[in-house]
Amino acid sequence: MKIDTPIIPEDLTEKKFTDIFYEEDPEFEMCLVTDSQFENESIERLRLYQTVIKNCNFVNTDFSRIDLTDVRFENCDLSNANLGNASMNRVEFLNCKLLGSNLTESYIGNTKFGESILNMGMFGNSKLEKVIFDHSVLESADLFDCKLKKVEFLLCNLNGVSFEDTSLKGIDISSSNFDSLVVSIENLRGCKVSTSQAVQFASLLGLKIQR
Structure with a gap:
């Protein structure tokens, strides 16, 4: 599956993330932000446009309602960050x-x-529309009641992921691995799985497969 990648110009203005506090509006456009420590902060409705963020720490930071367009995050830590109600398009x-x-x-x-x-x-x-999870680990992630359209999980660890109330029709998980998933049988209809995964799901249903 092909997705649109971030459109980022080569000539970017270097900033520290704390510079956002000096902007009239909480936004960076055409910026390169590197090596910034910005944990335990709070900025609502932050807007990042045509920007690259590298080697930054955003642990426990509140970015609710963040708006990201043409943005690349590299080697960043957003653990326990709040990105609820976000809008993202062409982001890596x-x-x-x-x-x-x-x-x-x-x-x-x-x-x-x-x-x-x-x-x-x-x-x-x-x-989630036109989203690729590539060589990523999603253990015990929660995708409750999500709308998935053109989403791929390529060589991912999906162990313990919850797809409760989420249809996997047309979603390819065949190259990924897991010991267990939380998903209902009706929501598995149309999901692309590998032979070994089909055996796993069959055993969860209590089927005995003769070899």
Whole structure:
């Protein structure tokens, strides 16, 4: 599946993330932000546009209603950050930690999570459209009542993920691995799985497979 990647110009203005407090509105446009410590802070309705964020720490920071367009996060820690009610389009999280992060009630479009840790991440009541999880770990993540459209999980760890009240029709999880998933049989209809995963689901149903 092809998704739209961030459109970011080469000529970016270097900033520290704390510079956001000196902006008239809480927004960065065409910026390069590196090596910033911004944990335990709170900024509502932050807007980032055509910006690259590298090697930054946002642990426990409240970014509720954040608006991200054409943004790349590299080697950032957003563990336990609040990204609830976010709007994301053409965004990449590369080698990032989003351990326990809150992304509930968000729109996430044309977004890639590459080689990232999303254990216990919360996506409940969100719409994910054209999203790729690539070589990422989502152990015990919660995707309750999500709308998934053109979403791929490529070589991910999905152990313990909850897809309660979320349809997996057309979603490909065949290259990923898990010991258990929380998902109802009706919501598995149309999901693309591997042969070994089909055996796992059959055993959860109590079927005895003769070899």
